[in-house]
Amino acid sequence: MVNFAVVKIRKVLTKSDIKRINSLKRKSKRNEYGLFVVEGVKIVQELMDSDFKIQQIFALQSELDQFKNAISVSEKDLGRITHLSNPNKVLALVEIPKMNKLDRPNETILVIDGVNDPGNLGTIIRTADWFGIKQIICSENSVDCYNSKVIMSTMGSIFRINISYQHLPSYLAKADLPIYGALLEGESIYQTEFSSPSIILMGSESHGISEELIPFIHHPVTIPGAGNTESLNLGVSTAIFCSEYYRQKSK
Amino acid sequence: MVNFAVVKIRKVLTKSDIKRINSLKRKSKRNEYGLFVVEGVKIVQELMDSDFKIQQIFALQSELDQFKNAISVSEKDLGRITHLSNPNKVLALVEIPKMNKLDRPNETILVIDGVNDPGNLGTIIRTADWFGIKQIICSENSVDCYNSKVIMSTMGSIFRINISYQHLPSYLAKADLPIYGALLEGESIYQTEFSSPSIILMGSESHGISEELIPFIHHPVTIPGAGNTESLNLGVSTAIFCSEYYRQKSK
CATH class of the missing domain: 3.30.1330.30 (Ribosomal protein L30/S12)
Incomplete structure (x- = not known):
């Protein structure tokens, strides 16, 4: 101060x-x-x-x-x-805080592979905060969370969430939590039983989860729908994952 | 053509x-x-x-x-x-199509009271399309859905959804579907049993649902959370309502 x-x-x-x-x-x-x-x-x-x-x-x-x-x-x-x-x-x-360590090894982690839009990242941080997910890891090619637009759209949640940027293949290779990956093909999110803690892995809107990360996924999960549109906004799909995880955890 | x-x-x-x-x-x-x-x-x-x-x-x-x-x-x-x-x-x-009539009286309708951000409206239209909700009514003070930014962020969903702008108090007074309203206080969305068809009423991010619309709500519904942040992005909260409605309907 x-x-x-x-x-x-x-x-x-x-x-x-x-x-x-x-x-x-x-x-x-x-x-x-x-x-x-x-x-x-x-x-x-x-x-x-x-x-x-x-x-x-x-x-x-x-x-x-x-x-x-x-x-x-x-x-x-x-x-x-x-x-x-x-x-x-x-x-x-x-x-800017020193490189955040993941200091909550027994809590759920949201991992985002390639988020480019500052508003999307801000929305994701705010949604995680809402549902009590305190750790986010972004791939190194993601937008910087200290970008003004990200900060503004978090509405203050940025100060409560531990965010770090990591080389995801190395990180996921060492992770020892079950990994749920958002894919276009997989078990319906409404049928999936989420473990807690776990890793929830979301891909970018345009490219999905990178090929090199697919082998790390234990549970491929999809959001079913009416089949009209090809994709959901990344902030929206992440929110649906966080909400469904929270719903099951709080039962 | x-x-x-x-x-x-x-x-x-x-x-x-x-x-x-x-x-x-x-x-x-x-x-x-x-x-x-x-x-x-x-x-x-x-x-x-x-x-x-x-x-x-x-x-x-x-x-x-x-x-x-x-x-x-x-x-x-x-x-x-x-x-x-x-x-x-x-x-x-x-x-611009002639004033859309609600030509699907027995289908669920998403009603938005005051959406200002074009990106939010675009995201909402796309999310509704994903979950097969084909009708959206916006309050008259909402952003125009033919705004270029809205169009772009719908990614084409705008052409599949029936969107109209109406005076919501008059509309809701005449509606004969059960009305589920998103409020900060209400039954948890995860405990609520959604009827189908129904009306899902979402308020603006800054002001929530207008005072004058509150009496029309049959089921006040809230998204529970960890209590850290005050609100969710409107696109996100609408998506969580659409997802939960869809989850129940597809059981």
């Missing part, structure tokens, strides 16, 4: 702040600085309740009661640093 | 075509002309298999084998008429 002494010295937004914050739109810069941006009153409040380390908060004068250690900025200056089309009163610079 | 005689006469894209097609980005113009735009090889193929009336197709030279009656356009001209950031080889002008 920003300590009071620092705030006293640095009361203004500097040109170098502006440049640095704007550069964080790029993944390479986020990794270089080890920082990402969170915007909006509600989500920054959730951030403050989390274990994430906040480096700085910039807020409009009107919000300083809520964000006491924030650096006060004008609307114009907030417009200069925002990653949104409509800036939302407060912006926080947050440290 | 475009008939051959017309194509012979009008082989080029005119300035007035360009102006008219661009104006269809606006709902008011879509309603004025009674037309909307569909773009992309795959979705235009699905369009051609549907009952929708196509007024014109514009396609790159390379695609004329597939779209025999299309007007040939250059990449530059396609760039002038596209509603997408990356034009996709073919663009069709399609007639």
Whole structure:
């Protein structure tokens, strides 16, 4: 957290702040600085309740009661640093946590093989949070979870879920939980009995689960339907898996 | 469909075509002309298999084998008429169907009270199509389903689903199917026994189901969860309702 002494010295937004914050739109810069941006009153409040380390908060004068250690900025200056089309009163610079370890070996893990759309990943993180699944592993070619669009669409769930990026063939080869894979052919999800804990493996919308991961699947599972459309949105199919897993677990 | 005689006469894209097609980005113009735009090889193929009336197709030279009656356009001209950031080889002008009647009185209807996000509506249409729900009614303040972003995210399902916009209090007052409403408080969706046919009523993400619609609900239903996050994405919660309805129906 920003300590009071620092705030006293640095009361203004500097040109170098502006440049640095704007550069964080790029993944390479986020990794270089080890920082990402969170915007909006509600989500920054959730951030403050989390274990994430906040480096700085910039807020409009009107919000300083809520964000006491924030650096006060004008609307114009907030417009200069925002990653949104409509800036939302407060912006926080947050440290990217060190490579998350899977510290809950006995809990269910959602594994996503190739999610490209930031909104989809955000929705998936929020859905996992809803159903109490606390760990997500994405393939290395997936969209970065510290992308502003992902952050916004998680609505704060990003601060409660342990997300890591891994080489999935190596990870799955070592995993010792039963692996349920979402495929177009498999047992109906409504007939499948999910073990808990388990690994739920979802493929990308355009390519499904990669060929090289298929041999690791113990239970091929499919979502039956009326047969009209070829695929479901990835956020939707993941939600149906999480919901059905939760339904069975909570029986 | 475009008939051959017309194509012979009008082989080029005119300035007035360009102006008219661009104006269809606006709902008011879509309603004025009674037309909307569909773009992309795959979705235009699905369009051609549907009952929708196509007024014109514009396609790159390379695609004329597939779209025999299309007007040939250059990449530059396609760039002038596209509603997408990356034009996709073919663009069709399609007639908006006359106000859809609910012509399947004995089938389940999905009713959405206030969906604003085009991607969410597109996802909902696609999910309904997957689970064989053929009728969607949206409140009048919902996003227009002929918006390009909605069309794109339905991936063709828009041509198979009967969508209408109605004043929901009047509609629900006259409806004689059991109404299941998605609320934060209610019976768990996993305990609820869904009748078939029925009405599944979903509220907007930010405001839920409007106060004035609450008295029409026969069965308040909720999606239980771990209690961490306040809400689910509307596309996700609708999908979980459709999936659970389908699971029970197909038992």
